[in-house]
Amino acid sequence: MTYLHIDNLTKRFGNLTAVQDVSFSVDEGEFVTVVGPSGCGKTTTLRMIAGLEEPTSGTIRIDGSDITSLPAYRRDIGVVFQDYALFPHKTVFENIAFGLKMRGEDEQTQREAVDEMLEIIDLEGYEDTYPHECSGGEQQRVAVARALAFDPDLVLMDEPLSNLDKKLRQSMRTELKRIQAETGVTTIYVTHNQTEALSMGDDIAVLNDGQLQQFDDPKRVYREPEAPFVADFLGQSSRVDGVLETPSRVDLGDGNSVAISERDGFTPGDEVAVFLRNELVSIATEQPSTGNVFEGIVTELDYQGGEVNYFVDVPSLDISVQVSTVVSQTDSFLEAGMDVWMQIDPSDVIYTRIDDQSRTEVSPAEAAVEQ
Amino acid sequence: MTGQWNWRAVKLVSALVYVSMFVPLLVVVVNSFHPQRMASFPPSSLTLHWYGEFFADQMLLDAVWMSTKVGVATAICAGAVGTLSAMGFVRKQFPVKKGLVIVMLSPMLVPPVIVGLASTMFFTELGWERSILWLVTMHTLIALPYAFLIVRSRLFLFDESLEEAAQTLGADHLTTFREVTFPIISPAILTAMIISFVISFGEFTATQFWVSRETTTAPVVIYTMLETLITPKVNVLATLVLVITIAIPIAGMALQRWLASPTE
Numbered sequence: 028m029t030y031l032h033i034d035n036l037t038k039r040f041g042n043l044t045a046v047q048d049v050s051f052s053v054d055e056g057e058f059v060t061v062v063g064p065s066g067c068g069k070t071t072t073l074r075m076i077a078g079l080e081e082p083t084s085g086t087i088r089i090d091g092s093d094i095t096s097l098p099a100y101r102r103d104i105g106v107v108f109q110d111y112a113l114f115p116h117k118t119v120f121e122n123i124a125f126g127l128k129m130r131g132e133d134e135q136t137q138r139e140a141v142d143e144m145l146e147i148i149d150l151e152g153y154e155d156t157y158p159h160e161c162s163g164g165e166q167q168r169v170a171v172a173r174a175l176a177f178d179p180d181l182v183l184m185d186e187p188l189s190n191l192d193k194k195l196r197q198s199m200r201t202e203l204k205r206i207q208a209e210t211g212v213t214t215i216y217v218t219h220n221q222t223e224a225l226s227m228g229d230d231i232a233v234l235n236d237g238q239l240q241q242f243d244d245p246k247r248v249y250r251e252p253e254a255p256f257v258a259d260f261l262g263q264s265s266r267v268d269g270v271l272e273t274p275s276r277v278d279l280g281d282g283n284s285v286a287i288s289e290r291d292g293f294t295p296g297d298e299v300a301v302f303l304r305n306e307l308v309s310i311a312t313e314q315p316s317t318g319n320v321f322e323g324i325v326t327e328l329d330y331q332g333g334e335v336n337y338f339v340d341v342p343s344l345d346i347s348v349q350v351s352t353v354v355s356q357t358d359s360f361l362e363a364g365m366d367v368w369m370q371i372d373p374s375d376v377i378y379t380r381i382d383d384q385s386r387t388e389v390s391p392a393e394a395a396v397e398q
Numbered sequence: 399m400t401g402q403w404n405w406r407a408v409k410l411v412s413a414l415v416y417v418s419m420f421v422p423l424l425v426v427v428v429n430s431f432h433p434q435r436m437a438s439f440p441p442s443s444l445t446l447h448w449y450g451e452f453f454a455d456q457m458l459l460d461a462v463w464m465s466t467k468v469g470v471a472t473a474i475c476a477g478a479v480g481t482l483s484a485m486g487f488v489r490k491q492f493p494v495k496k497g498l499v500i501v502m503l504s505p506m507l508v509p510p511v512i513v514g515l516a517s518t519m520f521f522t523e524l525g526w527e528r529s530i531l532w533l534v535t536m537h538t539l540i541a542l543p544y545a546f547l548i549v550r551s552r553l554f555l556f557d558e559s560l561e562e563a564a565q566t567l568g569a570d571h572l573t574t575f576r577e578v579t580f581p582i583i584s585p586a587i588l589t590a591m592i593i594s595f596v597i598s599f600g601e602f603t604a605t606q607f608w609v610s611r612e613t614t615t616a617p618v619v620i621y622t623m624l625e626t627l628i629t630p631k632v633n634v635l636a637t638l639v640l641v642i643t644i645a646i647p648i649a650g651m652a653l654q655r656w657l658a659s660p661t662e
Binding site: 077078079098099100101102103104105106108109110112113114115116125126129130173174177 | 557559560562563564565566567568569570573574577578581582
């Protein structure tokens with residue numbers, strides 16, 4: 028059942044269009060991640076939903092009622108800010124109880140709600156501490172509790188984990204999902220981190236340049252990207268452009284082609300971008316007998332312990348392909364300068380139609396690199 | 399080695415500056431306990447005689463009381479107006495903002511004697527009689543740039559996401575100010591008020607144009623006493639003015655530390 032409805036949301040700052048015609052719907056109890064490089068409009072979208080930014084046009088509806096023109100303080104939407112924005116002069120109790128106090132709830136109700144929240148976030152006994160006395164992870168959880176305590180219609184989180192170190196981020200990710208499942212609150216979670224977006228979202232909205240590129244569940248977004256940007260942004264891959272020759276083969280020029288598995292909505296003659304995912308390409312010194320096979324030369328290897336990344340030049344396609352392989356204790360390594368064969372199954376080849384906008388696109392890979 | 403000598407030179411010069419600042423003040427304080435009318439320094443003995451005379455002199459007590467009233471009222475007015483204007487200048491965008499900042503700061507830039515003279519001519523032309531209200535108005539004008547600058551610099555550092563957080567939690571603009579903004583910037587407002595009080599309490603150059611017989615302030619009385627009758631009571635008054643201008647900021651700092659303690 029559709030709960031949150033966003034319709035043609037647009038925000039212009041002077042000549043700059045930060046968000047353009049973004050529409051999507053979220054079901055009740057769903058956890059949606061909004062992902063994209065910095066400056067893609069994801070935070071602006073979130074701020075419009077929260078009521079902290081006025082949309083230039085478009086509507087926002089919750090449970091059927093239009094909230095577009097309501098001020099933030101009349102919206103019943105909890106927000107977890109990137110820097111937490113805990114009130115420094117108030118205790119953990121006063122912070123968490125603030126939303127209830129604003130709604131005129133009595134002491135007793137506040138006490139019960141805060142106790143319940145502290146139990147959920149596992150910070151019992153922290154009532155009288157001040158935010159500055161809490162660690163980063165604890166502050167983060169207090170911020171989540173404050174946004175949830177007044178039983179909001181919707182919770183918005185703006186890169187809530189970006190200020191934490193990598194280990195803590197990992198565990199907080201699980202923690203946030205657990206809290207969301209426990210409270211069942213509809214959540215929109217903004218991040219620039221692709222792993223976070225894929226692992227946490229029931230659905231993912233991929234934004235670029237203020238436009239919604241795709242809104243789908245994580246597996247479909249990863250496996251059947253609808254725009255070159257989506258394929259490029261999520262995951263590590265190498266891109267080659269070509270033209271669809273038959274429904275199951277792409278002509279890559281210069282007599283090269285790649286077999287693909289057929290998908291609806293494509294017709295021969297379509298210009299497509301082909302993506303070879305690093306982890307789906309295998310590498311061997313003997314010529315493989317099946318699948319798409321390319322000849323290449325190893326230029327570099329990047330040893331990362333459990334896995335090795337090989338950088339392989341493919342002269343026929345004029346690209347450099349990265350191949351990630353898991354290595355066991357006894358595996359030997361390929362060396363730079365070696366001639367190798369690379370193989371990828373037709374069903375593992377990802378391809379998308381090229382639209383006019385994405386033809387001149389620069390690689391968003393830098394923005395996508397996990398911090 | 400030269401570095402060490404340079405450092406010693408800095409220390410020596412600093413010490414000389416402070417000595418030349420504080421020794422004259424000390425002379426005034428010591429002389430207020432001097433037994434003779436024509437003071438020779440150092441005094442041969444100490445007495446509270448002039449303090450007794452001072453507290454018996456209603457005119458002097460009135461002047462100190464007047465200065466205190468004007469100072470407190472100025473602190474409140476400059477604190478409130480300074481805070482409001484700082485909020486406006488930091489948070490809102492409007493045309494000729496930079497130019498208006500200079501207007502805000504101009505009372506600090508114009509020589510006090512000119513401020514005194516010009517305002518007196520202006521008010522007299524308007525037919526406004528000298529009164530405590532006149533004093534408070536003009537002292538507020540003189541203290542306002544300082545109050546404005548102090549609160550403004552605090553607001554520049556203020557994390558506005560705190561206010562946004564309050565709003566998403568259901569606080570309207572007024573409640574947000576009361577619950578979040580004000581408590582966090584209150585130490586700066588207090589500082590602004592203390593500075594305003596001290597400026598008002600010690601202001602002489604412009605104030606001499608503004609006082610009437612009924613509204614004369616302590617600094618003006620000190621000057622008049624030196625001009626007309628030489629009495630050691632003036633040392634007592636000076637000592638008292640000195641003590642108040644030092645005690646108020648110290649009390650303020652203590653209050654501030656107490657206010658700020660949870661956020662440190």
